[in-house]
Amino acid sequence: MICLSLFLSFLQIGLFSFGGGYAAMPLIQEQVVTLHGWLSMETFADLVTISEMTPGPIAVNAATFVGTQTAGFAGAVAATLGCVLPSCLFVTLLAFIYTRCRSLPILQQTLASLRPAVVSMIAKAGLTILISAFFLDGTASLIRENISVRMIVWFAAALFLLRKKKWNPILVMALCGICEAAFCAV
Template sequence: MTMLQLFWSFFQIGMFSIGGGMAAMPLIQNQVVDLHNWLTLTEFTDLITIAEMTPGPIAINSATFVGIRIAGVPGALIATLGCILPSCIIVSLLAWIYFKYKELTLIQGILEGLRPAVVALIASAGLSIFTLAIWGKGGFSINVQSINYISLLLFSVAVFILRKWKPNPIFVMVGSGIIGGTVYLLM
């Protein structure tokens, strides 16, 4: 019965924690502390601290931790499976719908409407990283002295290499990192 409760509790958390890890915390607290008394409130705050420090989503880290605490490794597997299963089902369903109806004009219109938004989001993230690399935390400035010329040169050379010879971008990133690290160590 405990395994079923673990699975169902974290299935609900995985299903309804829309908005990321911080949005999932009240759901996790409700299931783990209030409904099932698997953890005390103090232990729950420790759980959130550990889940924040470890790589991965908070809900999955919490499921693994609570599962181990309640039923050992099988409990961790069941709770984690319960947490990720809703996302797997939803994504699989959306993929099935897409492949079945991708030729429909409505679907094509939706996707064409989403493309500029996705490009804008990627460009915004790239511009933020570029601004941080070239001007630092202060952001864009007309002041020529605030420009990091080493970063600007590495960026320009990397773009030139990528456009001219079209190598694997990972090699260009690793090479830029090695050259940049070496230059900054020697300075």
């Protein structure tokens, strides 16, 4: 029974969170803390911290966390299934339409105008991450004490390895993490 209500709650979260990540947060809070009381507000704050520190979308992280806490592994599976089901259905439908119709001239022109906008969305995501990496307080204020020179060095080295040496991106990302951890240990 608890698994069913977990599934239904996360189904709503999956269905109504447009724009990913931080848009989903208030929805998750409403379902998990306010409506059902599965987590306390403090535990929810911990969950947000953990989500920022671990890979994967916050909705999937929250589903696993809440599911495990309330109904063990079965709960985690039920909640995760609920939160990815709407995505899968919508995306499959759109992708089918795309595959069938993309040779239509009107759709080709539309997609050609859409692509630059998508590139700039990706650029925005990248710049947001870089600002939180380069500036200690997370805001782009150009005061000497606020700028992390070490992070800029890691970034430049990573960019060099990616573009000139054609290294595997995941290896480069992991290497940046290891370098920073090693530097803090010394």
